Amino acid sequence: MAETGTAAKRRGGFGKWFSSQLRNIAPFLTLLFLVGFFSIASESFPTLTNVGNILNQISITAIIAVGLTFVILTAEIDLSVAAIANVTGIAVAFFTMQEGYVNIANVPLPGLVAVVVALGVCFALGLFNALGVVFIGIPSFIMTLAMMQIADGMSALFVRGQIAYAVPELVTFLGSSTLGGIPVIVMVAGVFLLVAHLVLTYTRFGRYVYMVGGNREAAEYSGVNVKFIVGAVLVIGGVCSGVAGMLGVAYFGSAQQNEFTTYLLDAIAAVVVGGTSLFGGSGGIGNTIVGLLVLGVLNNGLDHVQIDPFLKTLIRGLILLAALVINVYAQQLRSRAEARGD
């Protein structure tokens, strides 16, 4: 990102640089504006404790958004991320010994086995998405919409309207404990973001993800196994969601239906607000981090200022709309530059 930025700067003057980097600049300016605004509007907002709160609050979204970044970079979409998170969280609880008062026909397994089985669930659901999109040719929008229902249905069958509480120790540790004063879930989210960034930037697979998203036909004519790449990102999307779901259950302290519903839109919003192109091929984890912070600051900040609580959703919607307008506008600038360059 930075590399192409400076190259463009040397070449074509500020206007050209700005239009090519609009996608990266706009989210960052939005973040600065929001931080500035809430810092002035509220005394309790700009504190170290609150920074910790914000990071804690965005961690689950962050892990889901990591997988979604891969998916959106290849110009696909995954609408089943929240539902897969939910069913994986419920699965790990289902395979853990619950207290006597929990009325669920659960199947207790040793903690690590339960975690592996739950990981198997999210991997399988991601793979199912991949097979539907790659081999049957169902558009990912529709395939993952169906998967959303399937995963929700599985959740319903697991818990049957009940609530489970116990999860394996490992999950509790990763999801709801602190280490040296820092919540472990924040560290996990950090590790996911870092590894994803390294994979996307420094590995052959990461290059293929960008190339498939940038021009799928050209990737195919270059002998790239496009189907494998598209399938792989959908599996990554499923597994990231599953991990987020397990940690989320520990974070919330319970496993129940519809626990993650809001996370679908939050994760998509984080990726897109950050400036990753919905048309594929440009953006990355750096963008997703900025997008996560914009959403986190917005959600948190609105609690610190005197504002009609019923207005919050509307404000979030408008911010998201603005980000989409910029995203599409940046794409048009890019297409126009392409038409000239051709």
Add this chain to the structure above:
Amino acid sequence: MTEGSETPLLELVDISKSFGGVQALRGVDFSLRAGEIHGLVGENGAGKSTLMKIIAGVHHDFQGTMRLDGKPVRFRSARDALDAGVGMVHQELSIAPELTVAENVFLGSQPVTKLGIIDWKRMVREAREHLAGLGIDVDPTTTIGLLPIGLQQLIELARVLFSGARIIILDEPTSALSPPEVELLFATLRKLRESGRSIIFISHFLDDILGISDSVTIFRNGEKVLTSPVSKIDKRKVIEQMIGVGHRELEESYTGDIKLNTRFDAPVVLETENLSIERAFHDVSIKIRAGEVLGIYGFMGCGQIELARALFGKLKASGGLMLEGKPIRLPRTSVAKELGIAYVPESRRAMLFHHEPLYKNMSISILERISRLLLKPGAERSIARGHIDNLRIRTPGADQLLGNLSGGNQQKVALAKWLTHAPKVLILSEPTRGMDVGAKEDVVRIVRDLRDQGIAVVVVSTEPETVLSLADRILVMKRGAIVTEFAGDTVSKDRLLEAA
């Protein structure tokens, strides 16, 4: 016209048209009588399509006069032209494949009841009558996409007629048709001629033009060369006029004999056996030899592009494929690449990443060779710099974004992708399309180099010059089949055109 005592139905005088400095037509005269089928021939870019688009109202800023029934006219749009009785059937049909035959015939002018609702009964009845009048026997309630392409074309023709056209322009109507379908089309055209309508028939298929037309007009380089009654001209003469024998052209004109350096003894690298894709090509059995450039020539739509794609695993074909004697299957392009087959498509857009730097564009097809897991941008850049020097790509450096390069240089980048590790078979589709003379020479030089390294090169093109300048052996494709082979002997452009 010699027999022009009567006023021509349509008359164009001294028509010129240029596109941003490129002169497409220069002082062209053209006239069309009522009840005449008039053939129009010329090479790609000779100006015949431009003239037809002027007549059909697509282009309206041109110099010169157009007269319909002796009155000056200037159409502002295709709709305008159709209202005046000039309709065009394009090569790419503009039917709605999901709708019925009747709906397509009445597209945009459906009969309605007093309530403003579509009168289905009347529509079907009138469509049936109208089609029967043209000798087309088809149920108007059939979904049009299910019919053979020849019938679809006739129905589009019927729609143009139904909107009152007296002059019908047909652009390459026979290119996708089987021989019986061509006969059906010709029968319909003769019927129309008897009813006093005039038809302009554009085609590369000279046999078709000479078989149906009353007169023929030949274009070359934006000028009209000749109009003659068909009875006074033959195929040879038409070809001579099209390519301009006796004219001193600036470019090589390939009118003389060209020696083919066919290597009959070289080992066969890739072999196909009855390779077929429905509606594209059928029963293609060819041998591609090491160290030889095989040219495959044919008109647009003859199936050669689909054949090339099938050889790279981009399209699935039935039949057999053998690489160095071993049977292979090509389920996807990555398999073809691993086997050593490379492909450069005709469209740069389909091959290149405009927002990525040059080095990423060049390394994409060899990444697994230079990096197992982690990328090695240093190696990628140095490979790219090597190609930039070797292929004389004009660019400030390997980090330049591809979109900032000129078209010819982009084409070289597309070729460079496959040159780092020499493939066994290199398939080039239209390798010199849109290039200037200098860039074309570079491509010829590069391709000869690769051939001399022992690579089997396949060049697929609709431009005779491309094939003639590169190939050691030439196959001619026509309507999905290989019809002629030029090998070991000499070939000339006129013989090539005659075969196609």
